[in-house]
Each structure stands twice: as C-alpha cells, then as structure tokens.
Amino acid sequence: MAWTREQMAERAAKELKDGFYVNLGIGIPTLVSNYIPDGMTVQLQSENGMLGMGPFPYEGEEDPDLINAGKQTITALPTTSYFTSADSFGMIRGGHINLSILGAMQVAENGDLANWMIPGKMVKGMGGAMDLVAGVKKVVVVMEHVAKNKDGSESAKLLKSCDLPLTGTRVVDMVITDLGVFTIDKEGTGGMTLVELADGVTEDEIKGKTEGAYTVALR
Amino acid sequence: MAWTREQMAERAAKELKDGFYVNLGIGIPTLVSNYIPDGMTVQLQSENGMLGMGPFPYEGEEDPDLINAGKQTITALPTTSYFTSADSFGMIRGGHINLSILGAMQVAENGDLANWMIPGKMVKGMGGAMDLVAGVKKVVVVMEHVAKNKDGSESAKLLKSCDLPLTGTRVVDMVITDLGVFTIDKEGTGGMTLVELADGVTEDEIKGKTEGAYTVALR
Amino acid sequence: MKKVYPDPKASLEGLLRDGMTIMAGGFGLCGIPDELIAAIQASGVKDLTVVSNNAGIDGVGLGKLLETRQVKKMISSYVGENKEFARQFLGGELEIEFNPQGTLAERIRAGGAGIPAFYTKTGYGTQVAEGKETKEFDGHHYVMERGLFADLAIVHAWKGDTEGNLVYRKTARNFNPMMATAAAVTVAQVEQLVQPGELDADHIHTPGIFIKRIIHVPVREKRIEQRTVRKRGDAAAAAGGGTH
C-alpha cells in the first residue's frame, strides 16, 4: 500500500492557498492542477512567459503560439498575461511565485536537490529548474520514495547528501513521496522531519527506505 | 562676432545622420531639432520612456500623460513607442542611442564632463545625465565658451581638468561653443583639437579663452 | 482573494508604519499615485524613506508629504521643482541620496527581479561611485550598484482589472512598472477598473501577481508641470529635450 501518482498530486494540492501563484513541473506536479479545491483561486505560471495557464485546448483549437514550459499546447484564461522570458524569471528569482512543485532524482536531508543530470548519460540541460528552486518561496518535491534500478534493486532518493550534480543547495521545503511527507528546515538546523504517512505505510517501511536522517513528528 | 544660440544648434545638427536615434538635453540642445535637414529621418529619444518625440502640442491639446524629460508637454509621431524608465536607460546604457547633445558647466581636455552640481549651491540632482554620457555612443557638448561671473569677469570652461564634481570621466567627443568646435579623443591619447572657428572668431581669441591644451587642425 | 479596495485609505490599511521605505511611481507629476500619496499624508505615518525619481512640487505629489514633514530621506535623481524640499534640505531636516536616473530605474528593476547587485558604467569616477566597489570588465570600468526593495510601492496605472493586471498610458508609465515588482506589498490606483478578460493579454504591462491591492480613482484634472505649446500654423517647433 502506498499513494498512487494521483494521491501524491492530491496531497501536494493541500499546499495550495487561495490567491497563490504557482509553478508546476512536468509529470506528477502537472496533475496537481486537477486538485485545486473549488472556490480557491490559484494562478499557474509557465516560465516561458505566461501567468494564468488554462487547460489543454479542445482538439482542433491548438495554437502553436500558446504553449507551456513543457512545450505542450495549452489555453489562456481571462486573467492571463504574457511576458518575456527575462520578466518571467524576474518574477521567479524575485520571490513573487508562492509555490513551486517539481520532481526530483535525489533530495538531501539539508534540502539539497538533484534533478537535472546523471553523469555519463546524455545531458539535456537544467531548463528553468535551477532558477525555480533558487527563487520560489516554497519548493515542494513530489517523487517516488526510492528509485528502481535496472537489476531490480532499489536505491534511496532521500539521502544524507546527494551524489548526483545539484540543482540547488538548501532549496527544498517539503518532500511528498508515495510513502509519506517530509518537511525540511532548509535555512535552519532543524533538518528533515517525517510528518505524514501514506495510507497503510509504517514508520518502519520508511525507515528502511530512507538514507537521510530525519526526526518523526506525525501530525 | 561669434555664433548665436541658434547657430550653435545649427552646427550641432551637422552631427546628425540619417537613421540616427538621438537624445537632446535642455536648452540649446533642444533647438537642434529645428535644424534636422529635410529628408533626413532622426528619431528623438526622451529618457522618461519614449522614442519618436514630436513637436509641442497645439494650445488646448496638451496631454498630461505625454511629457518629455524636461517635463514639458509634447506630442507623439506615427513611429512613437513608449516604454519603462528601466528599458529607456537600458537603451541608453546599452549604447543603442547614436548621439547625445547636452549642455555643460566644464569640459576637460581629456573628455571629463561636469554639468550637474556646484558645491555650496542647492543640488538638484543629476537626472539622467550620468547615464547618457556613460552610455551613448557619441556625446556632443554645446555650451558658451566661457562662463560670465557675477563680478563681470570671465572663467574658462574648457579646462585642463574640471574642478566641479564630474558627471562622467572621458565621455565627451565634441564641444561646440559660440567660438568654435573642438573634438576630443576621449579613449585615446590624442587630446583635444580645435577643428572649426565660428564666423569672425580668431585662433588668438580662442587661445585666450581656453585653459585646456589643444592642437589646431582646422578643416 | 479580493484585491479591489473601496478607497485609498482602505487600500493602505495595515500597511503603514513609521520608518518604512515606500516607492512612489511617476516622473515629475506624470503618472504619480497622487490619491495614495494623499492617503499616506492623512495617515500621519512619519520618518519615511521615499524612493521616487522626483519629489513632486509644492503641495502636489510627494510635495504633500514634505509639507507635513513625514519624509526623513529621499532616494531620487532630480528634485529641482520644490521650494519646501529645498528649504528642508538646506536646513538639514531632510536627507537625500541622489542616484543617476538610469541607475535608480535599474536598481528598482533588480530589486524586483531577485538581483542583489549589478555593474554599470554610469557614475564611474564621479561622486556617485564613492564608497562603492568597482570592477573592470574587458578593459572598461564599472561601479557595483545594489538592488532596491521597499516595504510598500504605490503606483498609478491607466487601466487595471480585478486580478491586478495593469496597463499604463504614454509617458505616465515611467517608473511605475518596476516599482510594482520591487516591494513587499504594491498598491495600485487605476483610472479605469475593468473585469478580467477586458485587457488584451499580450499588452498587459504589469501582471497581476505584483499587485496585492487595487483601487479605482475618479478621473480628475491631471496637473501639468511645464505647459509648452505651439501656435497653429507654426511650421517648425522644437521637440523638447531634457535630462531631468
């Protein structure tokens, strides 16, 4: 038993607040927009130069001039505004975005994040990830608790320190995995704390699959 | 005999070229726009956020939202664009303006310029002058050759070195006074050169009224 | 999240405190948030540091806050048009930090864009560079200038929607868009308040994310500082210049 991708997205959506401006990464984070509570206003930012992202277009209504940062066709809303990439990252780096939800390969107990390259593999680039984690007020990582290796073994992703090249140092505030939720005191000395267990998951299971140190304060 | 204000402006206008983007300071420089040759296209920039300045409005057609950097009511042209002060000075500092024509209190033989404050007097501020002289490709000063003091005496304004606080160091390319025209090799070691005499002005008269060193190469 | 407030006083509720730093948009009297300035005056808040290109004229714009001595320090590029300003400054009652206009604009943009410092040629070798770090790049000398960030920014726009998206008009844009990005809270006054969707998304100057509160101000006569005109039939008429 553990959370599904949809349940992880639903859990991440609980970090949204009314009036928030939010940037969602590719994959599970994208699904978070399906769980915005009714009556709550959240504007989604797309770092290629748009605030107020709407849903995917109906078939036949795709506009090549209207894409998101994943290069997918999307739509606008009445609240939408467009701007340059420089202004978009000014918004991001300047701390104006309330929340960034993104995926990760590794997270360290101090909030270090690795999610852009694996040495020896073809490197595609960091895109906007380094700016987002450096600039956005609150950074939430949504990822599988462990990595499945080709030989069937598992590797911890919540580590003492990342061994992959970093995307940012001391940048992650919260990690939501299929097994539970951790907070990280990224600017202080409080370290990592396990605060929630997914349905049917035990503290022991998490203990066995987590390399980084953490305290437990379930709420 | 010497040049009038209008003749100084007319002389300064000879520095214009077709397609130039130009910033004009207050006073005599403003008059330069009256001498743009027919058939030559010159766009005037106003550093408060406008490119393509038109003439003053007809009486009764003044628009409080449309002023120049001297805070005077002006008009727009079909080519006009508006932008922020940051973008305006990006344009200036980035070297995109071809020519700046402005007044001065003192100019030194190496191109140093003083035109923003007199110690002991009320200081109003430098406005955009420091950015203009630092950023614009070619800087032309238009000024009286000497300053008239209250006691009737005269003080040189073309000096070995400025004693007033500087607006910029090694920034002036050309000085047009009522007595003649000087060029300054601001980035090299060529110093200041007298290249033109105003109507009826002699080299001797200029020699007596100029403190800075210069060579003579009339053309 | 309701961003629309009924009037200037309500829109500043809870935001003002003595000693704070306020950015105020406008160039001369063009595009100044005059109604919000009046509300700040009425609040009595004092010891303010005010970032604004100019200081208004006597009794108009920031001149209002000078009259009541609510300003401790100005960060400006040009303050020539204000007798009360001159009196307080010469009397040592008012502190002023002069910034070159482009440096001021860029410092504000940097503050809003998460850039703590940048280098500029402007002011190198002058009083402006005194006490600042300098650095050589490719054989040229530059001064390091810091980003500016305020507790509160007040801006004036032509149109705004209830989401806070703003559009400015002509040269009334000036410092307003950068200031909107460079404060913990930005309050906007707009001449026309419209519904989302009424502004063209390609032509919004300030995205709503930067605006926390917005008020509609009634249309009133805007002040002109230097009324310059030409007579009908004038062939040539100089376009004015200036460096203020």
Add this chain to the structure above:
Amino acid sequence: MKKVYPDPKASLEGLLRDGMTIMAGGFGLCGIPDELIAAIQASGVKDLTVVSNNAGIDGVGLGKLLETRQVKKMISSYVGENKEFARQFLGGELEIEFNPQGTLAERIRAGGAGIPAFYTKTGYGTQVAEGKETKEFDGHHYVMERGLFADLAIVHAWKGDTEGNLVYRKTARNFNPMMATAAAVTVAQVEQLVQPGELDADHIHTPGIFIKRIIHVPVREKRIEQRTVRKRGDAAAAAGGGTH
C-alpha cells in the same frame, strides 16, 4: 533609412561570417525565426556559436543548422528534443554551454542594457557556479554572471512596422525581445508588416531602435512540438507544467 528587405537572404546580406555568434529567439518551436534560420543554412556560414534556449528538433528550427554542421557551440538551457544534436554532442563534434533558463534570459537582457555582469542566487553551489566569482549579500550567496552580446540576433514577431517596432503574440514572445536588444545587428521576421502608426504606441514590445532590418514572412503552418488536447466534455483537464 530603409529597414525593410525583400526576403530572408537579402536581409542577411553582408552580415554573416564564419565563427560569429548568433542569437536566435524562440522557445521550443514557438516564436522561432525559422525563415531566417533557413537562410543562414543556405548561406553555408559555419563554426557558429548560437545562443538559443533550445536547439530545435531534427530538421526544424536550429535543427537545420545542426544537420549541416554549421554550429560549433550552443549556449542553451535545454536541448532535449534533437537526435542529431545528441549524436554530435556525444561524438564530441559540438560544444554546449548550459545556462539556467533564467540566467540565460537575464544575461541577454544585461548584454543589451549595458550591464556587464550581475549576481543571481541561481546555480549557487552547483556545477553552474564552477569557475565563477561568488559574493555574499545580506547573508545569502550569489554567483556573478556576465552579460551576453552577439554579432547578430534573429527574431520572430507577429507584427512589425517599417520603423522596426515589433509586437509579439502570446508565448511566442519568450526570448525574442531581449535578443533584439543584445546584438550588433538584429534582423526581424514578421508575420504582418504594417505602416508606422498602425501599432498602438503603448503596446509596442520592441522599439524600432533595436531593429536594423525587417522582412515580411508569408504565413505558413507553424509546427507544434507537443500536441496536447482535451476531449469536448472533459470536466477536469490538467494545465501542463514543465521546466524545460
């Protein structure tokens, strides 16, 4: 001063030379100056350093220049969509300098605005900061990044007038406006070429001063990289995100 040229080839006449640096606007295939890229390909100019957020896809956009091996080095933030790119890169035929997307955008803006360097938090403590100066401001650590300036910039806009004033459409704006400011010469291709006065002066994104040459490109089918749609009647449909 005539800025309008009859076609892409004519608009690049005299501007191309081996080893030069070219900035190319666009994000993915959105807002790319594809006709100008095709003309650069046809010119045969080689050993190019190309600054562009992405590298196109095989045979489209900058993919064209990769096919013909005219590119020596890319400065980009993400290059994931191009097999030929991967082949040349893994074979050591192509050099790549990865910049975080926001750092890339800001470096270009800085280059155009006369700012030789600035500080950003982005990338501090990562590979991106290696070999770069760092500095502490108010207890936080920042990396110094340099402005970028190219020999030539090519941009795509929706509308342009004969003075060179440009207006972009939706997310096709992206890197185009900054690049237009950050090169010795900028050439723009526009979908609609209009006369001065037809564009609203308050809503011009790129003032004509930045554009030296302009061409009208015929309307053609624009390519879509990731066609994502919802079926009519779908209640909830995720808005896509991403960090490329």
